[in-house]
Amino acid sequence: MTQFVQATLYGLLQGGLLALVAVGFSLVWGVMNVVNLAHGAFVLGGAYVALELHDALGLDPFVSMVPAAAVLFALGYLIQRYLVNLVVNAPIFITLILTFGLEMVLENLLRVWFTPDYQSIPTGYAQDSLRLPGDIRIPYGKLIAALLAVAVTVALVYFMRRTRTGLSILATGMDRGAARLMGVKARHVYALTFGIAAAMAGAAGAAEGAVRTFSPADARSFTLFSFVVAVLGGLGNMWGALYGGLVLGVVMSWGSQLLSGTMVNAVAFALLVVLLAVRPQGIAGKAFYASRVEV
Amino acid sequence: MSTVDAPAPPRTTTVVPAVAPWWRRSAPWVLLAAGTLGGIALQTQLYTAQERVVGTVFMFVALATAWNLIGGFTGYPWFGQVGFFGLGAYVTALCMYHLHLSFWLSLVLSGLVAGLFAAFVGVPLLRLKGHYFAIATLGVAEGLREVVLNLPRATGGGGGLTIPTLGPDAPTRWLGNDGFYILFLLIAAAVVAVALAVSRSRAGYALRAVNQDEEAAAAMGINTTRTKTLAFTLAATLTGVVGSAQAFRIQAIYPDPSFDTSITELAVIMVMIGGAGTVLGPILGAIAVQYMSEWLRENYTNAHTFILGALIIVTVVLLPQGFVNYLGDAVKTRRFSLLDNVRRYRL
Amino acid sequence: MTAVMQARGLSKRFGGLQAVKALDLDLYAGRLLGVIGPNGAGKSTAINLLTGHIRPTSGRVVVDGADLTGAKPWRVAHAGVARTFQIVKPFRGMTVLDNVTVAAMFTGQRHTVHASRQAAMETLDRVGLAGAARLSPTELSVADARRLELAKALALRPRVLLLDEVLAGLRPGEIDPALALIDSLRRDGLALMMVEHVIHAITAVADEVLVLHHGEVLTRGEPATVLSDERVIEAYLGSRFAKRAKEELR
Structure with a gap:
């Protein structure tokens, strides 16, 4: 029983952080119909910004979430404005391949600058645990990371729904032609969207850096988890990433208790495929997005 | 009400006969035969190391051409091709290691298993469109890798499996560098021949129609479900055969390299750069990308993926429709400017 | 005379919306049924139900028994x-000829590519598009794109033809030739159904007219009788304008 509660809590904490990793991916997909294969590289970019700031200034990685987000925002804005916008109307293959090429470039840069080795950002407290009755332990690092991640994700949802900029992004995602007629500058809005998504990835990366080791080779798996979370949550629902992240986190955590080795990943992918075949709009998504012919 | 049919409005184009003359229809076949013979002739000029490189180019010609059947002709973004490549590789390894079947029998079985598996998963998967199909097929490939990794008794798990190729244990002797060069050349030629036959047959028309507009295709009497599933099964079968041959060539196979997603990604990039939905495009794309990749790996080891990634970005921005399609349109409209081309998809 | 195509009690519900309700239809060889109704009356849904693009909630569709x-x-x-x-659905990446060839190829019997291309050329000739065979559908005018849509349907060698607003977007001068073509198809013995917005066009060619309103059959019968029906005018214009129109007619 203790083990089950422990696994569930771990899964929820992991899931909260996964939500922040994936929310930008989901946003870009939902608004621009672009699947950004370089998303995982953005997450790592945030982790390395935090690592540099820690080594140079001794900054705490959770504090570094802010500068990491700022750096990644600028990078994302420029990439969308001057690169992805050039092919954004092309069939999805084209944007997939473009972002794949981008991922190759970014990953190679990270490898050259920071070596391919695994690194971590040490803090004085992240390994200590909060002890709850019933011999349940929660590491402070994971707790803080998950709470901050959920807070940032929720803040993003409110930003999208309550501010002029957020609403213009959502409107452009629903009908770009109509949004342009309302005076929305689509080029700028797209760049802004991509920038915000990259900023979320950067913040998530800094938080990940505080709780785990990382290397440039992890870019793929961050992208893949974002994929799964976005699909589980369903596009078009801003809360989707949060649901998706929590569900995936808990399922993976339970699975690793029950199954040997990495079989839990096979289960996760089987779940994904079955979910796609049965309910392509995700757990909470709207059917409209799934039925849309995108090719 | 008038009783005459609507008069044809005046046209500038001349009426062309509905069917092309025989020499134009047989030209691609002649080219394919000439290319295959050229490949055999080329072998006499190559060192062993070069032979391996060119053999890998042939492998990618076959993979890209097989991918093109479902990804290019039918327009379904198949991001799980490597799953069937790895499946073919492991079926061959298992058949040869455990059952001591000959390689040639294993090759056929690998194709059959890959095809059957594709027919089985294809029906639900092909109901998905766009990114959803891409992710679902990616998920199938990753899932297969995990299954292989976690069945150590049969597959050796992460420790891999070594196909016996020498001595009394070997069901078939290793073919040698010369032998594998010819094998991959023939496989590539056979896959291209299949693509050529499909492209010009009723099935080719059906696939292109499904690609353009599935609803309209169904209204034209095309059984879209069957058409897509057949194309998917065919592409998977051919991919399984390629995986089988590659397994025998490298002998020692492991889950991660056999199910390496970058194999799928390379095939997709080759098709897109060469020209999706054409027979020639994937061949040119495979040769160009694989040659470039090898050259960069040798000369710029550290920046290899950086330069390749940058080249992919530039090519995709300048030639979003692929080289062969660009050339076809450009010759027809006499507009060769690449900047005009960029304007097509720009926001 | 027996109907080639019959629908009985055909209904479709989308969530809370009853798009088509208890529709009965009979299409006879050599006769044209015109279907009219205001926007959202369920006209296109009716065609989609007949052709299997949408599965009906209830009701039956019978072709030749x-x-x-x-x-x-x-x-x-x-x-x-x-x-x-x-909304015309050409295969944009193919030539006009290939578009029609696809239709000629998959009629249920086997046709070779060669034979289908010949048949496609003949069909293009019939609708007056032979000269455009090698063009891309994107280069066609609105009227020619509609002709292509019709050619693709005809290349199937059908006995029943369902036309969904084939006159929409045509200039006045283009409507008469199109109607002449449709009339010639009827004389060839096709069973025709034509969904249309242009009411005067329907009166010119239809043998029978059916009016859909909110998914239900409002009235049906001879074109002249149906169009003078007050309920039809009301459905199109609303009750206030219908009253005014009646006064003006008086």
């Missing part, structure tokens, strides 16, 4: 039922 309720679109096409789409 064979039950095709809920059959897939390609089976309906093989049974001899062709259609056009309100």
Whole structure:
């Protein structure tokens, strides 16, 4: 029983952080119909910004979430404005391949600058645990990371729904032609969207850096988890990433208790495929997005 | 009400006969035969190391051409091709290691298993469109890798499996560098021949129609479900055969390299750069990308993926429709400017 | 005379919306049924129900005595039922000739590529598009794009043809030739159904007119009788304008 509660809590904490990793991916997909294969590289970019700031200034990685987000925002804005916008109307293959090429470039840069080795950002407290009755332990690092991640994700949802900029992004995602007629500058809005998504990835990366080791080779798996979370949550629902992240986190955590080795990943992918075949709009998504012919 | 049919409005184009003359229809076949013979002739000029490189180019010609059947002709973004490549590789390894079947029998079985598996998963998967199909097929490939990794008794798990190729244990002797060069050349030629036959047959028309507009295709009497599933099964079968041959060539196979997603990604990039939905495009794309990749790996080891990634970005921005399609349109409209081309998809 | 295509009690509900309710239809060889109704009356849904693009909630579709309720679109096409789409759906990446060739190829019987291309050329000739055979559909005018849509339907060699607003977007001068073509198809013995917005066009060619309103059959009968029906005018213009129109007629 203790083990089950422990696994569930771990899964929820992991899931909260996964939500922040994936929310930008989901946003870009939902608004621009672009699947950004370089998303995982953005997450790592945030982790390395935090690592540099820690080594140079001794900054705490959770504090570094802010500068990491700022750096990644600028990078994302420029990439969308001057690169992805050039092919954004092309069939999805084209944007997939473009972002794949981008991922190759970014990953190679990270490898050259920071070596391919695994690194971590040490803090004085992240390994200590909060002890709850019933011999349940929660590491402070994971707790803080998950709470901050959920807070940032929720803040993003409110930003999208309550501010002029957020609403213009959502409107452009629903009908770009109509949004342009309302005076929305689509080029700028797209760049802004991509920038915000990259900023979320950067913040998530800094938080990940505080709780785990990382290397440039992890870019793929961050992208893949974002994929799964976005699909589980369903596009078009801003809360989707949060649901998706929590569900995936808990399922993976339970699975690793029950199954040997990495079989839990096979289960996760089987779940994904079955979910796609049965309910392509995700757990909470709207059917409209799934039925849309995108090719 | 008038009783005459609507008069044809005046046209500038001349009426062309509905069917092309025989020499134009047989030209691609002649080219394919000439290319295959050229490949055999080329072998006499190559060192062993070069032979391996060119053999890998042939492998990618076959993979890209097989991918093109479902990804290019039918327009379904198949991001799980490597799953069937790895499946073919492991079926061959298992058949040869455990059952001591000959390689040639294993090759056929690998194709059959890959095809059957594709027919089985294809029906639900092909109901998905766009990114959803891409992710679902990616998920199938990753899932297969995990299954292989976690069945150590049969597959050796992460420790891999070594196909016996020498001595009394070997069901078939290793073919040698010369032998594998010819094998991959023939496989590539056979896959291209299949693509050529499909492209010009009723099935080719059906696939292109499904690609353009599935609803309209169904209204034209095309059984879209069957058409897509057949194309998917065919592409998977051919991919399984390629995986089988590659397994025998490298002998020692492991889950991660056999199910390496970058194999799928390379095939997709080759098709897109060469020209999706054409027979020639994937061949040119495979040769160009694989040659470039090898050259960069040798000369710029550290920046290899950086330069390749940058080249992919530039090519995709300048030639979003692929080289062969660009050339076809450009010759027809006499507009060769690449900047005009960029304007097509720009926001 | 027996109907080639019959629908009985055909209904479709989308969530809370009853798009089509208890629709009965009979299409006879050599006769044209005109279907009119205001926007959202369920006209296109009715065609989609007949061709299997949408599965009906209830009701039956019969072609030549064979039950095709809920059959897939390609089976309906093989049974001899062709259609056009309100928003034209050319295969944009193919030439005009290849577009029609596809239709000529998959009629249910086997046709070789060669034979299909010949048949496609003849069909293009009939609708007056032979000169455009090698063009891309994107280069066609609105009227020619509609002709192509019609050619694709005809290349199936159908016995029933369902036309979804084939006159929409045509200039006045283009409507008469199009109607002449449709009339010639009727004389060839096709069973025709024509969904239309242009009411005067329907009166010119229809043998019978059916008015849909909120998914239900408002009235049906001879074109002249139906169009003078007050309820029809009301459905199109609303009750206030209908009253005014009546006063003006007086």
